[in-house]
Amino acid sequence: MEEAEIYDYYILFPNHHEGLHLHKELKKAGVKCSISPTPRAASSFCGISLLLAEEQLDAAKKVIESCGVKIEGIAKIRRK
Amino acid sequence: MADYREMWDGLGMDLEKHDMLCEALPNAFGEVYLSQKNRPEGMDYFDFVVAEIHGVRPAELVEHKKKGGKVFGTFCVYVPDEVIFAAGAIATGLCGGSQFWVPGGEKVLPANTCPLIKASVGARLDRTCPFFRLADIYVGETTCDGKKKAWEILNQDVPVYVMDIPQMKREQDIAAWGEEIKLLLNKVEQVTGNKVTPEALAENIKLINRKREALARLYNTRKSSPVPISGRDALLISQIAFYDDPERFSSKTNELCDELEKRIAEKNGVFPAEAPRIMITGTPMAIPNWKLHNIVETCGAAVVVEETCTGVRYFANPVDETGTTLDEQIQTLAERYMKVNCACFTPNQGRIDDILRLVKEYRVDGVIDCNLQFCGLYSTEGYLVQQALQKAGIPVMHLETDYSEQDSEQIRTRVQAFLEMLGD
Amino acid sequence: MLVAGIDIGSMSTKAVIFNGQRFYKAISPTGWSPRQAASQVYSQVLSRSGFNQKQIDYAVATGYGRVSIDFADRVVTEITCHARGAAFLLPGTDMVIDIGGQDSKVIRTNAQGQVLDFAMNDKCAAGTGRFLQVIAAALGVDVSDLAALSSGQAPITLNSMCTVFAESEVIGLLSQGKEKGEIIAGLHQSIARRIAGMAQRMGVLNKVTFTGGVARNEGVRAGLEEQLGVPVLVPDDCQFAGAIGAALLAWDSSEK
Numbered sequence: 035m036e037e038a039e040i041y042d043y044y045i046l047f048p049n050h051h052e053g054l055h056l057h058k059e060l061k062k063a064g065v066k067c068s069i070s071p072t073p074r075a076a077s078s079f080c081g082i083s084l085l086l087a088e089e090q091l092d093a094a095k096k097v098i099e100s101c102g103v104k105i106e107g108i109a110k111i112r113r114k
Numbered sequence: 115m116a117d118y119r120e121m122w123d124g125l126g127m128d129l130e131k132h133d134m135l136c137e138a139l140p141n142a143f144g145e146v147y148l149s150q151k152n153r154p155e156g157m158d159y160f161d162f163v164v165a166e167i168h169g170v171r172p173a174e175l176v177e178h179k180k181k182g183g184k185v186f187g188t189f190c191v192y193v194p195d196e197v198i199f200a201a202g203a204i205a206t207g208l209c210g211g212s213q214f215w216v217p218g219g220e221k222v223l224p225a226n227t228c229p230l231i232k233a234s235v236g237a238r239l240d241r242t243c244p245f246f247r248l249a250d251i252y253v254g255e256t257t258c259d260g261k262k263k264a265w266e267i268l269n270q271d272v273p274v275y276v277m278d279i280p281q282m283k284r285e286q287d288i289a290a291w292g293e294e295i296k297l298l299l300n301k302v303e304q305v306t307g308n309k310v311t312p313e314a315l316a317e318n319i320k321l322i323n324r325k326r327e328a329l330a331r332l333y334n335t336r337k338s339s340p341v342p343i344s345g346r347d348a349l350l351i352s353q354i355a356f357y358d359d360p361e362r363f364s365s366k367t368n369e370l371c372d373e374l375e376k377r378i379a380e381k382n383g384v385f386p387a388e389a390p391r392i393m394i395t396g397t398p399m400a401i402p403n404w405k406l407h408n409i410v411e412t413c414g415a416a417v418v419v420e421e422t423c424t425g426v427r428y429f430a431n432p433v434d435e436t437g438t439t440l441d442e443q444i445q446t447l448a449e450r451y452m453k454v455n456c457a458c459f460t461p462n463q464g465r466i467d468d469i470l471r472l473v474k475e476y477r478v479d480g481v482i483d484c485n486l487q488f489c490g491l492y493s494t495e496g497y498l499v500q501q502a503l504q505k506a507g508i509p510v511m512h513l514e515t516d517y518s519e520q521d522s523e524q525i526r527t528r529v530q531a532f533l534e535m536l537g538d
Numbered sequence: 539m540l541v542a543g544i545d546i547g548s549m550s551t552k553a554v555i556f557n558g559q560r561f562y563k564a565i566s567p568t569g570w571s572p573r574q575a576a577s578q579v580y581s582q583v584l585s586r587s588g589f590n591q592k593q594i595d596y597a598v599a600t601g602y603g604r605v606s607i608d609f610a611d612r613v614v615t616e617i618t619c620h621a622r623g624a625a626f627l628l629p630g631t632d633m634v635i636d637i638g639g640q641d642s643k644v645i646r647t648n649a650q651g652q653v654l655d656f657a658m659n660d661k662c663a664a665g666t667g668r669f670l671q672v673i674a675a676a677l678g679v680d681v682s683d684l685a686a687l688s689s690g691q692a693p694i695t696l697n698s699m700c701t702v703f704a705e706s707e708v709i710g711l712l713s714q715g716k717e718k719g720e721i722i723a724g725l726h727q728s729i730a731r732r733i734a735g736m737a738q739r740m741g742v743l744n745k746v747t748f749t750g751g752v753a754r755n756e757g758v759r760a761g762l763e764e765q766l767g768v769p770v771l772v773p774d775d776c777q778f779a780g781a782i783g784a785a786l787l788a789w790d791s792s793e794k
C-alpha cells in the first residue's frame with residue numbers, strides 16, 4: 035500500500051511578534067492553525083512558525099494579505 | 115524564526131551542536147503535541163513557549179542580566195524560589211530531559227547514572243542549552259548520591275551552591291531545613307548584592323503561591339470525566355512552570371483554566387468518558403521528556419494526574435502568607451517545603467498516603483509507577499508503593515526507562531497489556 | 539464459526555485456526571519481515587485446514603509484530619494472549635512464565651485466563667531465548683542440544699547476567715578447561731534464578747505453566763521448578779500458547 039502524500043504548510047516569520055500577530059488574525063478569521071517550532075527543512079532559524087493544513091492555505095493567504103503581517107514565506111513540507 | 119544566533123554565540127554556546135538539537139525538536143513536538151485532536155485553545159501560549167524555547171525566555175534573562183540581575187539555576191523542587199526572587203534574582207529550573215545531552219554527561223559520569231543527572235551535566239558541558247549558560251550560579255542539593263557527586267564535577271565549570279537536605283522529617287529536620295533556607299538567603303544576598311526584606315519575601319511568597327494555585331486549578335480540571343485536557347498537555351505546562359516568568363505563567367494558566375472549566379460544563383473532553391484514567395507516579399519528567407505520557411495516551415488511555423515533581427509535588431501545599439518577619443517566613447517556608455514527599459526521605463509514608471488519596475480524587479483506574487533507570491531511591495521505594503496499591507485493590511504496573519527511544523515498543527506493549535488487564 | 543490467531547514473535551511466527559473443536563497450526567521463522575512471515579504462515583495454516591481466508595470470521599494478531607499485519611480484526615498484546623492460551627492448555631494454572639526470543643514475562647492469571655498482574659524483563663536480553671542463543675554460539679553448540687548436553691551435570695555458577703559479559707565469562711571458563719555441560723547447566727540455573735526472582739516478587743502460587751520457545755529446554759524448566767518449589771508444566775503446544783490464546787480471544791469477540 036502506498037501512503038497518500040500529505041503536506042503541511044509552515045508560515046515563516048522574521049520574528050515572533052509578527053507570528054503572534056498573524057496567529058491572532060487567523061484565529062479571528064476562523065482559520066485553524068497551530069504555533070509550531072520551525073522545522074529545519076523549512077528554515078535554518080529557530081523560533082515559531084504557524085502550521086496549517088492544506089485546506090486552510092487559501093483562507094490563510096487572504097488573511098495575510100488583508101492584515102499586512104510581514105512573513106518570510108510559506109514552506110511546504112511532506113508529512114512523514 | 116528570529117535569528118538568535120548572536121545571542122547564543124554571546125552565551126558561549128556550541129552553535130553547531132545546538133543546531134542538531136534544534137533539528138530534533140520540531141518533529142518530536144509535532145508528533146507528540148500538534149497531532150492531538152481537539153486541543154484547548156489556551157495551549158497556544160504553551161506551544162509558543164516551546165517553539166521559542168531557546169529564544170524568548172533566554173532573551174528575557176539576558177535583558178535581566180544586562181541590568182545587573184542574577185540568574186540562579188535549580189534542580190530540585192526543594193529549592194525555594196521565593197528567596198531567590200525576593201533578592202531581585204530569577205530562578206530557573208535546569209533539569210535535563212533529553213537523550214541529546216546524555217552522551218555529554220556520560221563523558222564524565224559512570225554509565226549507571228540516572229539519565230536526568232547525565233543530561234543535566236551534558237547540557238552544561240556540551241554548551242548546548244542557553245539556560246545552563248545563563249545561570250550565574252547553580253543551586254544543588256544533597257538529595258541522591260548521583261546528584262551530590264555531580265555537583266562537584268559541575269563546580270569545576272560553574273559555581274554550584276549546595277543545600278543540605280535532611281533525610282528524615284522530624285521536628286529537628288524541619289528546623290534544619292529552615293537553617294538551610296537562611297543560608298541560601300545569605301548566599302543570594304551575597305551574589306546579588308541585594309538585601310532580602312520581609313516585604314520582598316512576603317511579596318514573592320505570594321507570587322509563587324499564585325503559580326501554585328494556577329497549577330492546582332489546572333489539575334483540578336483533570337478530576338472531571340471526560341477529562342478536558344490531555345496528560346501530555348498538562349505535563350508540558352508543569353514543565354514550563356519551571357522556567358517561565360511566574361506571573362505570566364500564572365495568568366496564562368488561569369486563562370486556560372477558564373476554557374477548561376467551560377469544557378467541563380459542556381462535557382467536552384479530549385478522551386471519551388470511558389477511557390481508562392491513569393496516574394503516573396515516580397521520578398520527574400523534565401522537558402522534553404514526554405515519552406511515557408505519549409505512549410499511554412496513544413494507546414487510548416488518559417493520564418489524569420502525575421504524583422511526581424513535575425506534577426502535584428511541585429504545587430501542592432501553599433506557603434502560609436501570614437509571616438511578617440524573616441524568621442517567621444523562613445519557618446513557614448521550611449514547613450511547606452518539608453511537605454514534599456521525595457523518595458530521598460526515610461520513611462516516606464506521606465508519599466504513599468498521597469498516592470492513595472490522589473487515586474480517589476482523580477478517579478484513577480490504574481497506576482503506572484515509573485522511575486528513570488538507575489534511580490535507586492524511587493525503584494526501591496516502588497516496592498512499598500506497589501504493595502500499598504495492591505492492598506487497596508488498585509491495579510499498578512512498574513516501569514523503568516530512560517530518555518532513549520530504544521525501549522519504546524517494549525514499553526508500549528506493557529502499557530497495552532496493562533490497559534487490556536484494566537479492561538477485563 | 540471459524541477464527542484465527544496469529545502470534546508474530548521476534549524469532550518465530552505462529553498461526554492457528556480454530557473451529558470450536560480443533561486447532562490447526564503452522565509455524566515458521568519470522569526472519570526479516572514480520573509481515574511476510576505472517577501472511578506466509580497464515581496461508582500455510584489455511585491450506586492445512588482446508589478453509590480459505592474469506593471463511594474466517596475473526597482474526598486476532600499478537601506478538602511483537604502484531605501491528606505489521608493488515609488482515610487482523612484486532613490486535614492484543616502477547617501478555618493477554620499467553621495467559622488465555624495457557625489457562626486453556628493447562629487448566630488450573632495460576633501463573634504463566636513465558637520465555638521468548640526477546641523477552642521474558644511472568645503473568646498471574648485466574649481460571650478464565652484473565653491477567654491479574656504481570657512483569658516483563660527490563661530492556662536487556664538476559665534471561666531470554668536470545669541470551670541462550672548467544673551463549674550456545676559461544677560454546678559452538680546448537681540451542682536445541684543445550685538441554686541434553688547439560689543433563690545430569692553439576693552447574694558452574696555464572697556471575698554475569700548481562701549477555702555481553704556472560705559471553706566472555708563463558709569463553710573464559712572454556713579456556714580454563716571447564717566442561718561444556720557444566721557451563722550450560724550453570725547457564726540454565728542463572729536464567730531460572732532470574733525469572734524465579736521476577737515470579738517470586740509477584741507471589742508464587744500453585745501451578746505454573748511454562749511457555750515460549752525456551753520452554754522446550756528441560757534444563758531451564760527443571761531449574762525453575764527447583765527455584766519456585768511448585769510444579770512447572772510445559773504444555774505440548776508450548777510455542778503455540780500465544781496464538782491459541784489469540785484464537786480464543788477471537789472466538790469471544792466473534793461471539794459478541
Ligand code: SF4
Binds near residue numbers: 189257258423
Ligand atoms: S524527586 Fe526528589 S530530588 Fe528530584 S526534584 Fe523531586 S524532591 Fe528533588
Ligand code: SF4
Binds near residue numbers: 228259260486488492
Ligand atoms: S531520578 Fe533518582 S537518581 Fe535521578 S536525580 Fe532524581 S533522585 Fe537522583
